[in-house]
Amino acid sequence: xxxxxxxxxxxxxxxxxxxxxxxxxxxxxxxxxxxxxxxxxxxxxxxxxxxxxxxxxxxxxxxxxxxxxxxxxxxxxxxxxxxxxxxxxxxxxxxxxxxxxxxxxxxxxxxxxxxxxxxxxxxxxxxxxxxxxxxxxxxxxxxxxxxxxxxxxxxxxxxxxxxxxxxxxxxxxxxxxxxxxxxxxxxxxxxxxxxxxxxxxxxxxxxxxxxxxxxxxxxxxxxxxxxxxxxxxxxxxxxxxxxxxxxxxxxxxxxxxxxxxxxxxxxxxxxxxxxxxxxxxxxxxxxxxxxxxxxxxxxxxxxxxxxxxxxxxxxxxxxxxxxxxxxxxxxxxxxxxxxxxxxxxxxxxxxxxxxxxxxxxxxxxxxxxxxxxxxxxxxxxxxxxxxxxxxxxxxxxxxxxxxxxxxxxxxxxxxxxxxxxxxxxxxxxxxxxxxxxxxxxxxxxxxxxxxxxxxxxxxxxxxxxxxxxxxxxxxxxxxxxxxxxxxxxxxxxxxxxxxxxxxxxxxxxxxxxxxxxxxxxxxxxxxxxxxxxxxxxxxxxxxxxxxxxxxxxxxxxxxxxxxxxxxxxxxxxxxxxxxxxxxxxxxxxxxxxxxxxxxxxxxxxxxxxxxxxxxxxxxxxxxxxxxxxxxxxxxxxxxxxxxx
Amino acid sequence: xxxxxxxxxxxxxxxxxxxxxxxxxxxxxxxxxxxxxxxxxxxxxxxxxxxxxxxxxxxxxxxxxxxxxxxxxxxxxxxxxxxxxxxxxxxxxxxxxxxxxxxxxxxxxxxxxxxxxxxxxxxxxxxxxxxxxxxxxxxxxxxxxxxxxxxxxxxxxxxxxxxxxxxxxxxxx
Numbered sequence: 067x068x069x070x071x072x073x074x075x076x077x078x079x080x081x082x083x084x085x086x087x088x089x090x091x092x093x094x095x096x097x098x099x100x101x102x103x104x105x106x107x108x109x110x111x112x113x114x115x116x117x118x119x120x121x122x123x124x125x126x127x128x129x130x131x132x133x134x135x136x137x138x139x140x141x142x143x144x145x146x147x148x149x150x151x152x153x154x155x156x157x158x159x160x161x162x163x164x165x166x167x168x169x170x171x172x173x174x175x176x177x178x179x180x181x182x183x184x185x186x187x188x189x190x191x192x193x194x195x196x197x198x199x200x201x202x203x204x205x206x207x208x209x210x211x212x213x214x215x216x217x218x219x220x221x222x223x224x225x226x227x228x229x230x231x232x233x234x235x236x237x238x239x240x241x242x243x244x245x246x247x248x249x250x251x252x253x254x255x256x257x258x259x260x261x262x263x264x265x266x267x268x269x270x271x272x273x274x275x276x277x278x279x280x281x282x283x284x285x286x287x288x289x290x291x292x293x294x295x296x297x298x299x300x301x302x303x304x305x306x307x308x309x310x311x312x313x314x315x316x317x318x319x320x321x322x323x324x325x326x327x328x329x330x331x332x333x334x335x336x337x338x339x340x341x342x343x344x345x346x347x348x349x350x351x352x353x354x355x356x357x358x359x360x361x362x363x364x365x366x367x368x369x370x371x372x373x374x375x376x377x378x379x380x381x382x383x384x385x386x387x388x389x390x391x392x393x394x395x396x397x398x399x400x401x402x403x404x405x406x407x408x409x410x411x412x413x414x415x416x417x418x419x420x421x422x423x424x425x426x427x428x429x430x431x432x433x434x435x436x437x438x439x440x441x442x443x444x445x446x447x448x449x450x451x452x453x454x455x456x457x458x459x460x461x462x463x464x465x466x467x468x469x470x471x472x473x474x475x476x477x478x479x480x481x482x483x484x485x486x487x488x489x490x491x492x493x494x495x496x497x498x499x500x501x502x503x504x505x506x507x508x509x510x511x512x513x514x515x516x517x518x519x520x521x522x523x524x525x526x527x528x529x530x531x532x533x534x535x536x537x538x539x540x541x542x543x544x545x546x547x548x549x550x551x552x553x554x555x556x557x558x559x560x561x562x563x564x565x566x567x568x569x570x571x572x573x574x575x576x577x578x579x580x581x582x583x584x585x586x587x588x589x590x591x592x593x594x595x596x597x598x599x600x601x602x603x604x605x606x607x608x609x610x611x612x613x614x615x616x617x618x619x620x621x622x623x624x625x626x627x628x629x630x631x632x633x634x635x636x637x638x639x640x641x642x643x644x645x646x647x648x649x650x651x652x653x654x655x656x657x658x659x660x661x662x663x664x665x666x667x668x669x670x671x672x673x674x675x676x677x678x679x680x681x682x683x684x685x686x687x688x689x690x691x692x693x694x695x696x697x698x699x700x701x702x703x704x705x706x707x708x709x710x
Numbered sequence: 711x712x713x714x715x716x717x718x719x720x721x722x723x724x725x726x727x728x729x730x731x732x733x734x735x736x737x738x739x740x741x742x743x744x745x746x747x748x749x750x751x752x753x754x755x756x757x758x759x760x761x762x763x764x765x766x767x768x769x770x771x772x773x774x775x776x777x778x779x780x781x782x783x784x785x786x787x788x789x790x791x792x793x794x795x796x797x798x799x800x801x802x803x804x805x806x807x808x809x810x811x812x813x814x815x816x817x818x819x820x821x822x823x824x825x826x827x828x829x830x831x832x833x834x835x836x837x838x839x840x841x842x843x844x845x846x847x848x849x850x851x852x853x854x855x856x857x858x859x860x861x862x863x864x865x866x867x868x869x870x871x872x873x874x875x876x877x878x879x880x881x882x883x
Contacts, residue, residue, distance in 0.1 A: 548826070556754065558745050643843055650831050650832040678746075
């Protein structure tokens with residue numbers, strides 16, 4: 067990163083530094099020697115200040131530090147994160163920085179070049195998303211996800227491209243020099259949906275899991291497809307003539323790129339899983355393997371010009387299960403946290419660049435183009451979602467409601483990917499590049515700020531059937547929670563969407579061959595036993611036996627009860643009660659950990675699960691005794707993994 | 711319930727049935743890990759088994775699950791004179807009531823309420839606090855002054871709550 071940035075930025079910087087005219091071409095390098103002729107000797111310097119030597123790493127560190135400090139400040143006021151998504155904050159920080167740099171130097175700040183983005187900044191984000199993707203849910207909805215991602219993106223890209231081309235033809239706007247291909251390219255890069263901000267808001271909306279996985283899955287596949295389309299159109303733009311054979315080649319290339327990437331990812335995922343089988347002597351570097359193999363899959367795919375994003379996602383999803391069982395608990399935690407950290411830093415840098423480059427001279431404003439771009443983005447997304455949903459609902463067992471469609475359509479926020487892609491357009495082929503940049507930035511700002519902030523109120527508005535002004539009774543919270551628990555319990559009994567032929571086949575294959583090969587100590591255990599083991603039940607039982615948790619209400623409280631003399635409670639007491647309840651009632655278990663790029667939300671659920679299991683230990687122990695005699699089952703570790 | 715749903719639920723039933731004798735016992739339910747950490751897990755499991763029995767067959771399984779079918783709009787006006795469908799609001803509430811009422815005396819006594827509350831709540835609430843919450847709950851519902859919640863009172867308290875939605879599982883549609 068540093069080397070690349072140095073090359074790009076050195077020229078801009080060194081001239082303004084003014085200290086080393088001789089070292090301008092290098093940027094880093096020789097310490098300043100005081101100017102002097104060969105005959106003048108210089109005394110030894112006791113103390114020197116050598117800024118250019120460390121300039122690049124220094125500034126990058128400062129940027130990241132500033133963004134992280136801003137995040138701390140952001141979370142201090144606890145209501146703010148639920149109203150404003152974090153991406154907004156990062157962009158604002160970027161704007162600030164950009165303003166400072168621009169003000170200090172009176173010219174545009176350094177921008178990143180394509181290698182830095184695609185080789186260093188993008189992989190951590192995609193790896194993070196792929197690693198934490200709940201695989202079972204993903205595959206259950208794979209058809210719909212694939213449909214939205216592929217057909218939806220194509221629809222958006224081509225729709226926006228063609229409509230913009232239509233607008234460009236109107237000579238009054240002064241846009242006639244933008245060709246159809248350029249418009250198509252622009253359309254394809256602006257349809258890259260980045261739902262990070264939406265996912266952060268999802269946690270507050272209580273969106274159902276289906277919707278969550280749809281948006282999440284769509285974003286991943288969508289990124290890959292956008293990049294493929296982008297490269298395709300870019301090469302088309304650079305070719306002099308386009309023959310029909312080229313179009314077919316393009317379509318074939320599309321498939322090869324996608325499938326090839328996935329295959330590489332899966333292959334390396336298995337190799338990674340196999341490697342971790344033998345790492346129990348060198349626990350400390352276990353996390354390294356995960357990261358190395360994932361990154362290797364990405365750059366290997368890029369080497370063949372296949373889709374690195376698909377590769378790294380496939381790799382992460384494949385090795386997830388097996389690696390979790392092989393590595394130690396601490397390594398597993400390290401992997402999770404480090405991954406979050408890396409992707410957080412990446413995203414921060416990208417958004418800061420976005421903010422920084424907004425302030426500057428590389429803009430060209432054209433009312434028509436910008437406003438129509440925004441308009442078409444919204445229209446085509448809404449249309450696309452609507453039409454596609456009508457078609458796919460025929461094949462789904464659980465149709466998507468209007469509210470779902472609205473969330474999917476309105477949640478189509480644009481972010482880092484389209485920004486980076488527009489910056490990487492070669493200006494020689496795209497003389498109106500600045501116009502594109504301006505349009506993209508406007509769209510991103512609009513979607514992230516306006517849509518990001520308003521999606522939550524809108525969803526709540528859609529949800530409210532009857533507005534109940536009455537002060538909720540203390541018991542209402544109890545009843546609501548009671549119903550939720552019952553419903554979750556029954557859903558678990560039903561096993562959700564039931565069993566799937568292919569999934570069962572895969573499970574059998576998995577148990578017979580893959581697990582034997584890839585996992586070190588593969589002893590199938592009963593699921594309850596494995597849960598116990600992971601929760602250090604010995605400690606828990608000790609705690610319970612010492613009386614900390616009582617199963618039956620103590621006799622004291624029973625005797626305090628006076629018949630018929632319940633005194634009315636004052637409002638403050640009511641409030642207290644309500645507060646106690648809200649804090650202490652158990653949460654519904656979320657089947658999938660809600661994805662948040664900025665945090666890992668496992669701990670609260672773990673504590674709750676421990677308490678419940680301890681309490682139920684008697685009935686569970688009973689069932690344990692009986693099940694041990696029955697046939698073996700494989701531990702439900704996806705669930706455990708999610709829990710812990 | 712559509713044909714594919716029944717097939718799906720049947721395959722789920724058979725996969726839960728480890729002993730492969732066509733019925734489920736309590737241990738089969740205990741084996742569902744998600745249910746293990748559900749605070750009301752024991753009660754829910756009990757709800758599947760009819761009075762005094764230890765095994766439930768597929769018919770009984772479906773019968774219990776039928777309570778959770780979403781209520782269709784066109785069903786509401788259909789058959790006023792026939793037997794009430796299992797997923798009517800009243801039957802859903804009855805199901806919930808039976809989860810509280812262990813001794814089946816058609817009343818939720820303070821003791822029963824306390825038991826359920828204790829199951830739903832973390833370890834940081836003292837018994838006294840829980841007791842006062844239970845008292846308050848009964849007070850809010852109780853109309854005939856017997857310090858217990860009868861089924862009619864239960865229904866009345868929940869009249870503003872969207873029970874149909876809360877006790878419906880979409881894919882049982």
